[in-house]
Every structure is written in structure tokens, then in C-alpha cells.
Amino acid sequence: MVTEGLGFHSTRIQPPPPVLLSVTIDPSDFTRSLSNQELMKDFLEKREKGKLLIQRNRKLKGNLLRQMQLSVSEDGSIHYGDKVMLVNPDHVDPEAAVFLAGDLSLCMTPDEIKAHLSEELEVPCGLSAAPTKNPVGRNTFVVLSMDRNANGQVLRYGEDFCLGIMAGFEDKMLYLASDHRSLLKSAKKSWLQEVSLVDEISYLTCWQAAYLDPQLRLEYEGMPIATRACHEFEPTPRSLWEILQPGPCP
Numbered sequence: 004m005v006t007e008g009l010g011f012h013s014t015r016i017q018p019p020p021p022v023l024l025s026v027t028i029d030p031s032d033f034t035r036s037l038s039n040q041e042l043m044k045d046f047l048e049k050r051e052k053g054k055l056l057i058q059r060n061r062k063l064k065g066n067l068l069r070q071m072q073l074s075v076s077e078d079g080s081i082h083y084g085d086k087v088m089l090v091n092p093d094h095v096d097p098e099a100a101v102f103l104a105g106d107l108s109l110c111m112t113p114d115e116i117k118a119h120l121s122e123e124l125e126v127p128c129g130l131s132a133a134p135t136k137n138p139v140g141r142n143t144f145v146v147l148s149m150d151r152n153a154n155g156q157v158l159r160y161g162e163d164f165c166l167g168i169m170a171g172f173e174d175k176m177l178y179l180a181s182d183h184r185s186l187l188k189s190a191k192k193s194w195l196q197e198v199s200l201v202d203e204i205s206y207l208t209c210w211q212a213a214y215l216d217p218q219l220r221l222e223y224e225g226m227p228i229a230t231r232a233c234h235e236f237e238p239t240p241r242s243l244w245e246i247l248q249p250g251p252c253p
Contacts, residue, residue: 066172067111071143080227083164084154085146088138107132111141111170111177111200124170127199128177140170144179149209158212161224165208168200180207 049055053062074085081087089109112131113124133142144166146158158164166179177200182188184196201208214223 063113067113067139067141067170069140071138071140073138073143076230078157078227079230081146081158081230083146083148083156083158086138086143087146088136088142089144089166090136091132105134106136108135108142109144110135111168124172124175124177126177126202127180128201130179130198130200140172141168144168147178149204157227159225159227160212160214160220163209163211165204165210175202177202178204178208179210180205182207 046055050058053059071086073087074082076082076085091107091109093105110131110133112129114129117125135142145168147165147167148154148156149163149165167176168179169176179198180201181196181198184190188197190197212228214220
């Protein structure tokens with residue numbers, strides 16, 4: 004409307020037309036949001052229970068590398084129930100490049116991936132030799148009698164015994180075992196008999212210590228085993244093992 008006569012010119016302003024907004028919501032946004040919330044919830048629950056991979060890794064390494072105390076022998080002999088190490092002494096070998104040099108201790112070597120995915124250690128568990136004499140969870144064994152009734156008694160040549168290892172764990176005991184080699188079953192590099200850790204005692208976990216000199220083995224039958232005596236398990240230089248334990252020599 005326009006008004007004239009008083010010198011004013013007036014124009015009525017028309018309101019703008021209404022604008023309709025169209026918002027399209029993707030249902031996957033809700034799904035993604037819920038999925039992120041569930042992942043965060045699952046993460047927090049696993050972290051609280053200590054089941055994250057990094058937590059399992061730290062726990063496994065903490066147990067395997069936990070410092071251990073070897074049993075101290077007062078009479079220079081090994082007794083049932085003693086904590087010992089199995090050490091392969093260094094030797095001069097023309098094929099030294101094939102083997103690790105130095106004194107090697109027998110160590111538990113679990114599969115790292117399987118150990119992270121399970122709460123229990125893999126059975127059978129692998130073994131390896133490492134150049135260390137520092138007693139830790141992975142290389143400290145316990146001398147056990149087959150019937151478990153000889154704790155504290157002296158271990159003698161010719162007696163059956165087994166070697167257990169807890170690897171730093173409080174409720175798990177594995178036993179050193181070995182079977183005869185065959186065409187289908189043998190160690191990968193040496194082609195000798197396989198050695199592993201199992202969770203049950205059987206004839207495969209039964210061991211005997213033989214005196215190093217074959218000509219004197221009958222004379223030493225039934226004699227106490229010294230703490231640093233060298234014992235033969237196979238007729239090769241790298242199969243001679245010392246049962247290492249602090250104490251005086253007999």
C-alpha cells in the first residue's frame with residue numbers, strides 16, 4: 004500500500020516465504036555410535052580384569068623373568084625338592100658356528116602369540132638354551148621324586164626323578180619330558196630327540212643321571228649326585244648338562 008498527500012511514501016514489506024529444511028539422518032551413524040560405546044565398554048572391562056594384550060605380555064614377561072633363588076646345598080649333594088638350573092658347559096667344537104658359544108642354560112620358551120591369547124601356558128611347551136646363569140622363572144627347575152614322598156632326601160645316580168618348572172606362576176607346574184626320536188619326530192636342527200614341557204607325569208618325564216665317565220658308571224651307581232656334577236643324556240658334546248646349585252663341593 005502506498006500513501007501520498009503528506010509527503011510520505013510508505014511501502015508495506017511482505018514477509019519472506021517460509022523455508023522448509025530437510026535433514027537426512029543416516030541410520031549407520033547410530034550404529035557406529037553404539038559400536039564405539041560397546042568397544043569402549045569392552046576395553047574398560049578387559050583393562051580392569053587385566054586381559055589386554057599389553058597387560059598379558061607384561062604379566063608373562065614378569066613371571067618368566069622373575070628372579071628366583073636356587074636352593075643352597077649344605078653337604079654338596081642335590082636333594083629332592085631343591086631348585087636347580089640345568090647348564091650346558093662351554094666346550095671346544097670344530098663346528099662351533101653351528102651352536103651358541105658359552106655356558107647355556109635350559110629355558111622355557113612358550114609360543115608368544117598363543118601365550119597372549121590364552122590364560123594358560125601352551126602344552127606341550129617348547130624349550131631352548133640361552134647364555135645366562137641368572138636364575139629366573141623360565142630356567143629354574145625343581146627336582147621331584149616320582150612318588151613325591153622323597154622330599155629332602157639325597158638324589159643318587161640311577162634313581163628315577165623328574166624335573167618340574169613353575170616359570171614364575173603360582174598354580175602351574177610343568178614337567179620336563181622327552182621321547183625317542185623317529186623319522187617323523189625329532190628336534191628340528193640337531194635331529195636328536197625332542198624335549199618339551201608337559202603338564203602330566205608319565206614315563207616320558209622320568210629321568211636318570213649317568214656319571215660322565217662310562218667306565219665308572221657302575222661304581223657310582225647309588226652314589227649321591229654332586230651339585231656341580233656333569234651328567235650325560237646323549238653321546239654328543241652339547242648334551243652334557245650340569246645340575247647347577249650353590250653349595251660346597253663334596
